[in-house]
Amino acid sequence: MxxxxxxxxxxxxxxxxxxxxxxxxxxxxxxxxxxxxxxxxxxxxxxxxxxxxxxxxxxxxxxxxxxxxxxxxxxxxxxxxxxxxxxxxxxxxxxxxxxxxxxxxxxxxxxxxxxxxxxxxxxxxxxxxxxxxxxxxxxxxxxxxxxxxxxxxxxxxxxxxxxxxxxxxxxxxxxxxxxxxxxxDYARNLEDEVATRTRQLEELSLKDALTGLYNQRAFYDHLRREVANSERYQEVLSLCYFDLNGFKNLNDTEGHVEGDAVLELVGKVTMAELRDTDIGCRYGGDEFCLILPKTNPDEARVLTDRIIKTFEASENKGISFSLGITSMGPDEFMDIDSFVKHADALMYKSKAKSRKKPGFYTTLGT
Structure with a gap:
């Protein structure tokens, strides 16, 4: 009553x-x-x-x-x-x-x-x-x-x-x-606020401030999780490792402000083209990685081509990409370090091509 x-x-x-x-x-x-x-x-x-x-x-x-x-x-x-x-x-x-x-x-x-x-x-x-x-x-x-x-x-x-x-x-x-x-109520609200702030701080600690992409620490956290999921559910997982061509020369000739602007552009273009399930990371310097769950090499190539096309249409200061794409699963899997090294090695094959003739190059793993 x-x-x-x-x-x-x-x-x-x-x-x-x-x-x-x-x-x-x-x-x-x-x-x-x-x-x-x-x-x-x-x-x-x-x-x-x-x-x-x-x-x-x-x-x-x-x-x-x-x-x-x-x-x-x-x-x-x-x-x-x-x-x-x-x-x-x-x-x-x-x-x-x-x-x-x-x-x-x-x-x-x-x-x-x-x-x-x-x-x-x-x-x-x-x-x-x-x-x-x-x-x-x-x-x-x-x-x-x-x-x-x-x-x-x-x-x-x-x-x-x-x-x-x-x-x-x-x-x-x-x-x-x-x-x-x-x-x-105040305590609950405070707990919620603290939890929110904590999540925000944790998120910030895992993000690269310049590009808005995940940092190297977060890259390995996400990669471990996605490899485990792929093995558990017997699904394919692709990894794209790419590097910026001509970036050092841009920094040396036009300064770090212009270099930072290009890095910001890479982050913006990458986030715009990635799907909700994809994970974009700045590995360090001018090196980037894309973790692509449930994606085979050809599908990964389609995605990276979209990123390249959008980047080319932007004020890119003549910078291009060298990309390496590798995959594992659904039947065979490798350890994380080998997975990253394989993608890195493929990227360097593309890098060798770009030194002979400037441009965007992508090498797929076999």
Missing amino acids: EQLEQTLAEQLQITKREIEKRKELLDFTADDEAILLYHKPLFNKYIDGIVAQFYERQIQVTEISLLIGDAETLRRLQSAMRRYILELFDGHYDEEYVNRRLRIGKVHQRIGVSPKLYIAAVHLLRKVLLKTITMQFFGKEESQEVKSLEQAINKLLMFDIQLVFDTYIASLISEVNMAKEEVA
């Missing part, structure tokens, strides 16, 4: 049986109820004076005066106190009475009345009520009637204090739980 559909007593699980149990603990009996009801006319007669005396003392306390704040609020409080005092002598202390007391506690807690101020106010109210009794029964203060009435008032005020403090405690628990949940 939603909280707004429940009374305060229901929210705090204060049932009719619980109410009677609380009365028993305070020895608050039907006789006490009858005594209070019997003397209601007395307190009804002096109610205005009782309220006036109570607030005359209350507003002398700086903290209370600041909480009250203005004359209109004071009048509302005086009216509420008048009703409360008369309710003390109604003789009916059932679920409805309990809910009214709980509401009082909730209001006091919301406006910032501390437990010490509330206890002090109850103590003052008791003194004013007993003063009224003394005035009415002057000379008979030791009579059984007076003692019974004072005891009944004491018991009922203790009963009310219990209920008011239940709301204080429940509100504090609710605030603590809300604070815990906020802290938990």
